[in-house]
Amino acid sequence: MYDVIIRNGTIVTASGERKADVAVRKGVVEEVASSISGALEKEIDASGLHIFPGAVDIHVHFSDPGRSEWEGFRTGSRMLAAGGITTFADMPLNGIPSTVDAAALRQKANVGEEKSVVDFALWGGLVPGNLNELKGLADAGAMAFKAFMSPTGNDDFEAVGDVDLLEGMKRIAELGKVLALHAESGPVTSFLTEQKRREGLVGADDYLATRPISAEVEAVERALYYASLTGCPLHFVHISSAEAVAVIQSARASGMNVTLETCPHYLLLTHDTLKEKGAVAKCAPPLRNKTDQLKLRAEMNADRIDFLTSDHSPCTPELKQMENGNVLDAWGGISGGGLTLLAAIRYAKEENVPLAQVAKWTAEKPAERFGLGHKKGQIAPGMDADFALVSIGQSHTVTPSNFWAKHPVSVYMNETFPASVKATYVRGREVFAADTGPSDEKAGRMICL
Structure with missing residues (x-):
């Protein structure tokens, strides 16, 4: 007996689109077929x-x-649910304590289990002094x-030096894990920032000048060299x-185990945007000039x-x-976690990219890279019944009432996307x-890897 059958929709996967029904039992996809019959408790058109x-x-x-x-697990997970995001991984800094030992991770896991409405995983941190953790x-x-290769602005989660980074990579490789890096050259960005302050x-222009593309490239090259010495899988x-x-793709072509992400x-x-909207658009690395953005778009479209x-x-x-227009001292970070799927659809529409790429970029590939692909990221028998039902063509404009995050402060406020999420399902x-x-019922759980 199926618990749910979703009928008459167009399923989007990394391999393409097709009309099909989806049957769910006990939180797991049981069948995907052009037509499904059988007893059921609930049917969704x-x-x-x-x-x-x-x-x-x-x-x-x-x-x-x-x-x-x-932000918290409750407000943050409800924001994600409203955007069709059904699984997230929380970074190890900004909480108190930072997730730099097992006790802190267990404490955060308990909070997540109590509050989250979607499933989650947790990152551990590599910081100075915690190699044995x-x-x-x-x-x-x-x-x-x-780990960070440049100052974090957080005394509880400092950037790691070269020696600790090398030793940390060695130990992480031995543990069979991946190390993700915020790759900007700390010496370069610190030197340029101090120069501007003096x-x-x-x-805004000064902030961009303190974090040039060359600082990103230098850190990436150094990290890849360290990974070649230690055998550590990397993610940028x-x-x-x-x-x-x-640079990253060249390393991959040479046989290195390395992946990368970008953000909407x-x-x-x-x-x-930073010049027009101010600090809501400040992030690190910074938003780039239009010429550089178009080059990044070309890399995205080339599947690199x-x-x-x-x-x-x-x-x-x-x-x-x-x-007084001081961008340097404003908090750096963009709030917009619930909009990644809609932003990917908008990008696909602008670049005439198939929606199958959206499914790959937002679900299949991140799940696959971090050991979640056996349950998450695809619509197929045996996978968790995690879905986003999306109306393509029915636009969504971001407002304070539908943003759902803790604070309605975002560079995306009043932005319009060419699709809207109608419903989200977790298992x-x-x-x-x-x-x-979003639901107020805690439905999420920590994914045990």
């Missing part, structure tokens, strides 16, 4: 809708526990590890330049970027305030409906 695999966002910052006033983090269920230059987060993509804001927004993540990095509204349970909003 998806006529006119596209059924995407629930998006998998492996890069969000929910700051919970400790800074839930910035890495195995405990892995044993406690850390999906992968994250000169009293703190505006929020890559913002075609030049960095080329690097594909849809430019440095002009593995997948998309939101890098949802919110804060309290006052931290986004600027005094067959509805966690969002367009007419009622």
Whole structure:
């Protein structure tokens, strides 16, 4: 007996689109076929809708526990559910304590289990002084590890130096895990930032100048060299330049185990957005000039970027305030985690890219890279029944009332996308409906890897 049958929708997978019914039993996809018969408890008519695999966002910052006033598992997961995201991985910094040992990971896991309405995994951190904690983090269920190569602005989660980075890579490789890196050269960005401060230059153009593409490329090249010495699988987060993509792809062609992501804001927004909207558009690496954005888009279209993540990095509204146009001192991070699927659809429409690519970028590839692909990222028998029912062509305009994050402060406010999410399901349970909003019922669970 099927619990749910979704009928008459157009299923979108990484291999293409097709009309089909989907049958669910006990939270798992049982059958996908052109027509399904059989007893059932519930039937959903998806006529006119596209059924995407629930998006998998492996890069969000929910700051919970400790800074839930910035964002928390409850508000953050409801925001994701409203955007068709059914699984996320929370980064190890910004919470208190940072997730740099097994006890902190277990504490965060408990909070997530109590509050999240969608499924989740957790990152462990590589920071100065915690090399001996890495195995405990892995044993406690850390999906992968994250480190910074430039200052973080967080005293509890500092950037790692070269020696610790090398030793950390060696140990992470031995644990069979992946290390993700924020790859910007710390010496370069710190030197350029201090130079601007001394000169009293703190505006949008000055901020961009402190984080040039060359700083991203240098850090990527150095990390790849260290990985060649240690055998550590690498993943580069929020890559913002075609030049960095080329370096990573060259390493992959040589046989290295390396992947990369970019974010919707690097594909849809430019440095002009920072100049126009102020600190809500500040992030690191920064939004690039239009010429550089077009080069990055070309890499995306050539299938040289593995997948998309939101890098949802919110804060309290006052931290986004600027005094006298001072961009340098404003919090850096873009809030928009619930919009990755819609942004990917918008990008696909603008570039005339098949929707199958959207399913690959937002679901299949991130799940596959981080060991979630046995249950997440696809619509197929045996997979978790995670779906986003999307109306292509029915636009969605972001407003404070439908943003759902802790704070309605986002560069995407009032932006319009050419599709809208009508419903979201996690393991067959509805966690969002367009007419009622996100569920208040905790349906999510931590994914044990």
